[in-house]
Structures are given as C-alpha cells and as structure tokens.
Amino acid sequence: MIRTFRQHSILPGFGLTMGFTVFYLSLIVLIPLSAVFLKTFTMGWGQFWETVTGARALASYRLSIGASLIAAGINSVLGLLAAWVLVCYEFPGKRIVDALVDLPFALPTAVAGITLTAMFAGNGWVGSWLEPLGIKVAFTWLGVVVALTFIGLPFVVRTVQPVLLELDPEIEEAAATLGASRWQSLRRVVFPELLPALLTGFSLAFARAVGEYGSVIFISGNMPMKTEITPLLIVTKLANYDYAGATALAVAMLGMSFVLLLFINMLQWWSRTRYA
C-alpha cells in the first residue's frame, strides 16, 4: 500500500519515519488540540455565545487585538529601518547588533516581562524619564504595547533582511540611470519588492503578539476591563475551574486570529500579484 502511496525511491525507511512522524504528531499535537474543540461542543451555543461576548471578554479582545496591531505596526516601521541599516550600511559593532536582534526570540517571556516592568515603572530607568512628562507606561495599555513590541521585534527585521540582501543593486542603478531620484527609486522600485516580506513580518509579529502571555502580565497591571488581555482572562477562568469558559475564549481567540491572518494572507497575495 505504501508502495502506491509514495513514488518509488531506493531509499529505505519511509514506512518507519512516516509512521513515527504521524504517531508522534497525533499524540503530542493533534489529539490534545482537538480536545479544545470537543470541549466547546459540550457547551450549548447560547452558553458559548454568552461567554465569548461578555463585557469583560470584549474589553480583553479590544486590548489584545488593538495593542497587537499597534505593536506590529511599530515593528513594521522600525523593523524595516533596522533591516535597511543592517544590510546597507557599515558601522562599528554591526555584527553584535545583528545577532542581538534575535534576543526577543530567545529570551524567556517572563524575563522580558519583569525586566520591561522594572525599566518602565515610575522609578525605573526609562519610566523615571517619562513620568515627569505625564506618560505612564507600566500598568497601562501602553505597557502592553511596549511588551508586544519587544517580543515582535525580530519578525519584520528577519523577514525583510534576506529580501534586501538578494535585491540586485543593478535595478536601483537602472532606475537612477533612467533619471529617478533616490527617493523615487526607493518608493517605486525597492519598496514594492519588500512589501510581501514586510506583510509576512507584520502578520508573524501580530500572530505572536495576540497569544502572548508571559511578557505582558507583569507590565499590564491586569485590571479587568482595562488592562486585561484575553490569554490572561483564559488563565483566570482556568484558575476558577471554569474549563468550559476558558475553552470558549480560547476558541474565540483562535477563530479571530485565523480570520485576521487569512485577511493578511490575502493582502500579501494581492501585493504579490500587483507588483510581480
């Protein structure tokens, strides 16, 4: 049966490796994940709807999605700038800076959480500068944006960087020869090439931010209706043994990020066909 399922190859081990892959994937990922959906089916539709549209839940979506969009937006602008500077210019310490961009990928989220809180609290290194200006970051929604910007930082840089490196300088030279100003050639020639990668980076940063928990809960202050993100609300429900409520929110969150990512994928597809 396997013979007909796959094309013939002289290499051995297809049955073994494929069997193990499917077995382990099902055991660790697929069966546990399907538990979430099975659990929601045990709730009535009315109960589900009531949970996911409760006032506290709605406020948490607004914060989670809003702050994630802002953070991914900040990362798109500053990440594009950082990628540009790291690829196109030379400056002392560039290799260290380049390696450090991966820090938010590798730094445990709880460490990021307590550290950013210490930095941005009223008596912190940065907070003590901002507080006199009337800007409170820690324990407000701004703190959530700061944490989500931190954890999403590498995505745009790392998706745009390779495209920028691959970009043929001759295209820009051609544009310059044809009389385009530097700005024109950037806007009309370079930017369209980067746009799909930029959108990919944006959506990765956004998707990561929506589900983020560890780095946010320390800096946000966790006030219900004000600075409570959806993942925290799920944890709160779980701590009260409200499994059904927690699961309903989880499904709502998965559904919303799925729809948003679908939208961004369509946008990406559009930008590819338009500029390709």
Next chain:
Amino acid sequence: MLMAMIAANNGNSRNGTGGLAEPPWLRLVLISSTLLFLGLFLVLPLIVVFTEAFKKGVEVYIESVREPDAAAAIRLTLTAAAIAVPLNLIFGVAAAWAIAKFQFPGKSFLVTLIDLPFSVSPVISGLIFVLLFGLQGWLGPWLSDHDIKIIFAVPGIVLATIFVTFPFVARELIPLMQSQGSDEEEAARTLGAGGWQTLWRVTLPNVKWGLLYGVILCNARAMGEFGAVSVVSGHIRGYTNTIPLHAEILYNEYNSTAAFAMASLLTILTLVTIALKAFIDRKSRSEVRAVSKRMLTEG
C-alpha cells in the same frame, strides 16, 4: 571619526556605488535612530537584568540561586529540557527524512500541521493538557482512580514543554534536507550502505549545523517557556516550579533581587544561545554552499 567609519562603505554592503548612496548626514540619522531603538529594547533590558540581580551584592545573588526552592526549580527546568529536547530531536530527524526524501500526497499539509504549536498561544498550549488530564478533564476521573497525577505535577510540565518546542528541529531540518536532495544518499545505497549507515554517515554529517541550530533553539524555549507551563504547573514551590515560574513567584512577593537572580540565569542561557546561533549561521551558510558546490562539481 564615526562619520568616517560610516561613510567608508566597504564591499560587503549593497549600496556601495556613489550615486545611489544616501548622503552621510542621512545615514548617520538612520543608523543612530536604529541604534537608539535597538539599544532601548535590546541592550538596556540586558543591563537591567544583571544590575537588578546584583543590586545587593554577589553574596545575596549566590544565596538566592542556591536556596532550596531555587535549586529545585533549576533541577526541574533541566529535567524537562532533558526529556523534551531529545524526543523532539528524534521526531525532527524522522519527519525530515520522510518529508525531504520521499514524494507523497499531502506533504505541505503535514508540514503545516507540524508548525501548529508555533501558532497557538502558550496559554492554549497549557489549556489543552488541562482539558485532557485535569480533574474535570476527559481522562481526569480515570487518572485520579489510578492515583496518577499529570496536571499540577511534573509530567504535565514535561508534556507542555514537549508541545511548545515540538516544531523546532523539524522546521530547521526539513527545508535544509529538501534543498540538499537525496543524490548522495542514493549513491551511498548503490554502493551498498544500509539505511542506518546512510543516515549516520551521509545525511546527518551534511545537516549537522542545521541540526545543532534546531537543538539550541529548542533547548532555549524548553528552559524558558512560561505561559504553557504556568497553566499546568499549579505553582507548588520546590515541586512544580521551573526557573521562570519561580522568578514570577519571587517577583510577586516583591523579592525583586531573587527574582532577577533567577531571570539572570535564563538571560545567560539566552546570550549563549544567540551567540551560538550567530556562529552557526555562518557555518550553516557554508554547509549549504559546500553541498551545492559538491553537487555542481560532481553532477
């Protein structure tokens, strides 16, 4: 001096040719605003972790790391990583072999499924195991009848760790092995090598840097995971606290120095991880190059 260094564009950079480059002042502005942003978000946090950890001196630091609950947290973190990383390594090699060396329908769907744990919120990753094994979960009654504890115990922590680090090795190896093709393996087979021999002598040496890359990222995440582990742990001091969870408890008890001492351990791990990653980045680029060069010259 700085201007001169910035202006001296060497061959490595893309916009070397005179007419296309931005004026030096603009470069300086762009570079310094990037460095300001990255300095604020990447360098300052590192400084803060270590200053806070050593605020009360080296002795207090050593004391907070050696205290029994902290030591238990370190042991649990090492245990969870020691189980999760090898399992996901074996899975990664098996999955990459099946996917990269054979053609079969539904391949890209399988790759998407393998990536699933990356797109799930850490909190949901913990939640799924509570739904399965928790007291009110599907298997909860059966487990409590047989006196097996998974949630709020070590097995739950290990399971959640395996789940969140599941794709790391596989997603490094699959594209690498796909790009290398299977010509060398087929040659080895034709020359009479067995399957395992081919794997050990041909495939693994060809992908060793990619493999190592996947393993160190997998390990970093396994030791640092917070959300998923927090949901299944129950935060029992000295028993189900990993290093990040112990840091959280200490922080919430306003014992900031001890919390940052715990955090500093993870930060050292992170710094080692990204240094290794940068090193392997260079090595693996030569790995891909070496293979494609070999194929060019031999093919």
